[in-house]
Amino acid sequence: MKRILVSVFTVVVLLTMALTMSGCGNKVVLNVFNWGEYMDKSLLDQFEEQTGITINYKTYDTNETMLAKLEAGGSSYDVVFPSDYAVSEMIRKDMLLPLDFENIPNFKYVDDRFKNLEYDPENKYSVPYFWGTIGILYNEDMVDDPVDNWDILWNPKYAGRILMKKDVRDAMGASLKRLGYSMNSTNDEELRQAQEALIEQRKLVAGYYGDEIKDLIANGDAAMGLTYSGDFMELYWDEDADFSHISFGVPREGTNLWFDTVVIPKGCKYKKEAEMFINFLLDPDVAYQNAMTIGYPSPNTVALDRMRQEEPEAFELEAFWPDDEIIERSDVYVDLGEYKSIYNQLWTEVLVD
Amino acid sequence: MKRMKILAYPYSVWMAIFIVVPILLVLLYSLTEGDIRNLAELRFSTQSYERVLEPIYLKVIVNSFILATLSTLFCLLLGYPVAMIVARSNPKVRGMLLMFLIVPMWMNFLLRTYAWMSILSPNGFLNRLMDLLGLPRLEIMPGKTAVLLGMIYNFLPFMILPIYTVLSKIDKQFLEAANDLGANNMRTFFKIILPLSIPGVVSGITMVFLPAVSTFVISGLLGGGKTPLIGDLIEHQFMWEGNWHFGSSLSIILMVMILISMAIMSRIDRNGQQEKNGQSKV
Numbered sequence: 169m170k171r172i173l174v175s176v177f178t179v180v181v182l183l184t185m186a187l188t189m190s191g192c193g194n195k196v197v198l199n200v201f202n203w204g205e206y207m208d209k210s211l212l213d214q215f216e217e218q219t220g221i222t223i224n225y226k227t228y229d230t231n232e233t234m235l236a237k238l239e240a241g242g243s244s245y246d247v248v249f250p251s252d253y254a255v256s257e258m259i260r261k262d263m264l265l266p267l268d269f270e271n272i273p274n275f276k277y278v279d280d281r282f283k284n285l286e287y288d289p290e291n292k293y294s295v296p297y298f299w300g301t302i303g304i305l306y307n308e309d310m311v312d313d314p315v316d317n318w319d320i321l322w323n324p325k326y327a328g329r330i331l332m333k334k335d336v337r338d339a340m341g342a343s344l345k346r347l348g349y350s351m352n353s354t355n356d357e358e359l360r361q362a363q364e365a366l367i368e369q370r371k372l373v374a375g376y377y378g379d380e381i382k383d384l385i386a387n388g389d390a391a392m393g394l395t396y397s398g399d400f401m402e403l404y405w406d407e408d409a410d411f412s413h414i415s416f417g418v419p420r421e422g423t424n425l426w427f428d429t430v431v432i433p434k435g436c437k438y439k440k441e442a443e444m445f446i447n448f449l450l451d452p453d454v455a456y457q458n459a460m461t462i463g464y465p466s467p468n469t470v471a472l473d474r475m476r477q478e479e480p481e482a483f484e485l486e487a488f489w490p491d492d493e494i495i496e497r498s499d500v501y502v503d504l505g506e507y508k509s510i511y512n513q514l515w516t517e518v519l520v521d
Numbered sequence: 522m523k524r525m526k527i528l529a530y531p532y533s534v535w536m537a538i539f540i541v542v543p544i545l546l547v548l549l550y551s552l553t554e555g556d557i558r559n560l561a562e563l564r565f566s567t568q569s570y571e572r573v574l575e576p577i578y579l580k581v582i583v584n585s586f587i588l589a590t591l592s593t594l595f596c597l598l599l600g601y602p603v604a605m606i607v608a609r610s611n612p613k614v615r616g617m618l619l620m621f622l623i624v625p626m627w628m629n630f631l632l633r634t635y636a637w638m639s640i641l642s643p644n645g646f647l648n649r650l651m652d653l654l655g656l657p658r659l660e661i662m663p664g665k666t667a668v669l670l671g672m673i674y675n676f677l678p679f680m681i682l683p684i685y686t687v688l689s690k691i692d693k694q695f696l697e698a699a700n701d702l703g704a705n706n707m708r709t710f711f712k713i714i715l716p717l718s719i720p721g722v723v724s725g726i727t728m729v730f731l732p733a734v735s736t737f738v739i740s741g742l743l744g745g746g747k748t749p750l751i752g753d754l755i756e757h758q759f760m761w762e763g764n765w766h767f768g769s770s771l772s773i774i775l776m777v778m779i780l781i782s783m784a785i786m787s788r789i790d791r792n793g794q795q796e797k798n799g800q801s802k803v
Contacts, residue, residue: 232761239558239763334746336761375663375745388644512762519749520577
């Protein structure tokens, strides 16, 4: 009797836990997994009202954490927002479902130059979301040289006031580009030189940070730092504080051109609804509102034209709208394949002195 | 009372699922190579343990131990007197002092570390205060000093509380007896209070050293990522490199080292207890 009681009790408790955690129901719930602060949240309500589909919105901070979560399994997501090289890695690892463009008629608004890019050559799996560059965010009061080349991050004059991005691809990429190599180099000699330069640079670097770089520079804690163009745009659009002394330089040698995309990973439960959501994001009105909130140029032609009318000054900014020449010389990250771990090894050796 | 044991069953199932199984999985991953998503195809391999022995990773491990030891030491030096002050204050004040110690712990440690960032940063609160006072600016963040400060701040309550508990339980009659027999304060402290408080000190050291040696994030935020600790390295393997095998073997090594330090500490504790028992028999 007692044994039965014990097992019944155990089962009941565990079942209750399982049920409360899964929160099941018949309603369609789309699990959306996006970068932090990367969507106008009111659009989610708008979509829910229009379609009756509930959205469960979660965020991540790097492609790598997102990939790790997806690869670990256990959780299923319907819509994810990986960047270029992460898209190729996901295609290589067979983690994506091909999109049915019949369900995404608004794809016609996407600028042709953002279609069939190297990371998804036949444009089967992804739809572009936003794009931008990496460059040097700096405080005009603390820097008196022109910030238009990678070399300035190696200038001893600014020792202890330089911040580097704590990201393998961005740090190695900047170092490779400075030496005139491709940001996707898989040449051992080039990689060795790039690593040597980063070790050399280490004594000038105050710290290696991620998202904190924007705040540290805005606060005057450092003179310059390697970061995303969007970090500058966020300060630029800020209405509560004056950041007019903060600028953004895109190196002439060329930089990284990144594209964030929308994809549907394998394991998605509601593919059709997920495609509806992607189509919704590509609607010109929605894309316009989203781009105005996030502050990046929209790959949506109609939305972009409207932005150009509304905010013509933004198009004068290198961070928002880099010169065609620079774009020409820039690289889009590609999946490094087996070189991924070599990059990581070299980078770890830079960080551990 | 025995019937209440039933209540422990769900917990033991819970423990088995969420503690024992994951540890076994970590052990499995640490001893294999191959695709992590396909358990059937994993092959036995010791290569991730061999990699731990590379000088660069040994350096990270040594760095973590040095920093953890230093912060434990500082916590002890700072925490012991504080625990004594709290234990000796009158009950009303005591409650308030304990509140001051505990309330900051209600906040998430990440938040507190970010707060330290804005205090210590080059243009932060501390340096603005120095400017106001006409003193030279301090350059501690990012740097090892800031990491150490952040660790001491975060773990200090774990040192104070166990020592305080033991001190407040010491029978006052011992101290009176020592005084009556002519011992001065110094002598009373070293002969009576300190030996009796050893159990508190030992659990304080354990409770500070363990989280300190496995900590991550603090060194990234306050140290500018220039002194990665073993915790950062493990996080990096899982979240960035996706090398679960190496991450797992690092975790196992860390676990073994923690177990060894715990064994040493409990032995010291036990010796202390025996000595005490021996004395009281005399």
